[in-house]
Amino acid sequence: MRATNRMSVPSLELKAGRDRSLRRRHPWVFSGAIEKVRGAPKSGDTVQVRASDGKFLAWAAYSPASQIRARVWSFDEDQPPGEGLFAERISAALELRRALIPTRATNALRLIHGESDGLPGFVADSYAGVLVVQVLSAGCERWRDALLGIVHEKSGCSAIYERSDTEARELEGLTPRSGRLAGSMPDGPVRIVENGIEYEVDVIAGQKTGFYLDQRDNRSRVQRVAEGREALNCFSYTGGFALAAISGGARSVLSIDSSGAALECGQRNLALNRFDAKRAQWLEADVFDALRKLRSDGRQFDLIVLDPPKFAPTPKDTERAARGYKDINLNALRLLRRGGLLATFSCSGGVSRELFRKIVAGAAADAGASLVLRAQLDAAPDHPLLMEFPEGEYLKGFLLERR
Ligand code: SAH
Numbered sequence: 001m002r003a004t005n006r007m008s009v010p011s012l013e014l015k016a017g018r019d020r021s022l023r024r025r026h027p028w029v030f031s032g033a034i035e036k037v038r039g040a041p042k043s044g045d046t047v048q049v050r051a052s053d054g055k056f057l058a059w060a061a062y063s064p065a066s067q068i069r070a071r072v073w074s075f076d077e078d079q080p081p082g083e084g085l086f087a088e089r090i091s092a093a094l095e096l097r098r099a100l101i102p103t104r105a106t107n108a109l110r111l112i113h114g115e116s117d118g119l120p121g122f123v124a125d126s127y128a129g130v131l132v133v134q135v136l137s138a139g140c141e142r143w144r145d146a147l148l149g150i151v152h153e154k155s156g157c158s159a160i161y162e163r164s165d166t167e168a169r170e171l172e173g174l175t176p177r178s179g180r181l182a183g184s185m186p187d188g189p190v191r192i193v194e195n196g197i198e199y200e201v202d203v204i205a206g207q208k209t210g211f212y213l214d215q216r217d218n219r220s221r222v223q224r225v226a227e228g229r230e231a232l233n234c235f236s237y238t239g240g241f242a243l244a245a246i247s248g249g250a251r252s253v254l255s256i257d258s259s260g261a262a263l264e265c266g267q268r269n270l271a272l273n274r275f276d277a278k279r280a281q282w283l284e285a286d287v288f289d290a291l292r293k294l295r296s297d298g299r300q301f302d303l304i305v306l307d308p309p310k311f312a313p314t315p316k317d318t319e320r321a322a323r324g325y326k327d328i329n330l331n332a333l334r335l336l337r338r339g340g341l342l343a344t345f346s347c348s349g350g351v352s353r354e355l356f357r358k359i360v361a362g363a364a365a366d367a368g369a370s371l372v373l374r375a376q377l378d379a380a381p382d383h384p385l386l387m388e389f390p391e392g393e394y395l396k397g398f399l400l401e402r403r
Pocket of ligand 1: 173207211216235236237238239240256257258259262285286287288293307308309
């Protein structure tokens with residue numbers, strides 16, 4: 001965009017005093033902070049955000065359907081959105097992954113992680129050369145061709161598949177969208193290798209973009225502590241933690257999930273790695289019920305993983321979510337032997353690490369268990385965390401040992 005036509009760019013003028021978070025480089029403008037919309041921006045249009053005194057704060061994408069009324073592209077007046085900015089952001093994101101994640105660790109990576117990589121609402125995961133993208137904001141939808149073209153070229157991936165079928169897209173007033181965008185897809189699932197373990201990933205119909213890449217390092221940690229243990233893997237999906245535990249020498253692993261398709265994939269993954277099928281059991285059930293049943297059956301374990309789905313997508317669900325976390329952590333601790341390990345997670349944006357820690361401490365108190373904190377756990381480094389964007393810290397966990 002040339003300086004000459006900037007005057008015609010629509011703008012959002014903030015209420016007095018509501019410029020603070022933008023000055024701290026937080027990338028969201030909430031509807032309640034806006035005093036006036038100048039011009040007639042449509043969904044996805046580029047707007048300038050200005051303070052009440054007219055000072056430039058940011059370039060942003062307008063999203064009239066969402067409470068997050070605008071998402072910042074850039075805090076620099078000389079850097080409006082466009083191919084130049086996107087190319088720079090995408091290169092920086094790829095460079096960060098190259099620097100932080102050794103290629104021998106995996107061939108499945110999150111290359112672009114939305115706000116945390118300066119591209120709000122854009123996600124790109126690479127699974128053994130197949131790029132799976134999510135275009136989740138009005139601004140990214142507007143610029144989709146540029147974004148997809150640049151990430152396709154710079155990632156070196158052969159095929160691109162779109163999985164913009166999440167609720168986040170609906171909140172932006174966009175309809176779900178998925179399908180092949182470029183290249184040829186493999187027949188059947190994509191095969192990836194993570195920490196020496198092979199997994200089938202169904203990028204077309206699997207959850208998220210096919211695999212929970214954010215748990216990579218935590219699966220590796222479970223692999224390292226599993227030796228000789230009898231393990232219980234709750235919310236197993238396609239068996240990520242189960243295979244990690246078995247390859248780490250667990251005696252047995254019982255995996256529970258409500259999705260039969262995910263469990264079947266877990267069994268195929270076990271066979272793919274030629275692990276002894278007798279060491280793994282798979283149970284299609286609701287974890288809340290299954291934990292109670294295991295207790296009434298007198299079962300005990302010495303390694304338990306709790307990796308539930310988001311119970312609280314937003315802060316308004318926090319209380320109900322807290323009850324859910326308390327319940328599963330309490331009932332899991334009742335099954336944990338002394339000396340046993342609990343790896344417990346929350347991926348709820350609406351539950352802070354502090355709150356999650358209090359919930360788990362409360363569950364331990366009710367179970368009469370003393371727990372040593374062996375490690376704080378978080379998302380793998382291809383899900384970077386920006387200090388100015390605490391909302392990015394959605395995944396938190398603890399590795400605890402029962403005394
Ligand atoms: N640990 C997995 C990811 C877990 S995702 C990995 O490393 O790959 C959460 C899983 O919980 C999903 O597979 C979903 O099917 C399952 N799930 C959701 N609610 C459930 C419930 N009440 N009981 C059992 N499984 C449930």
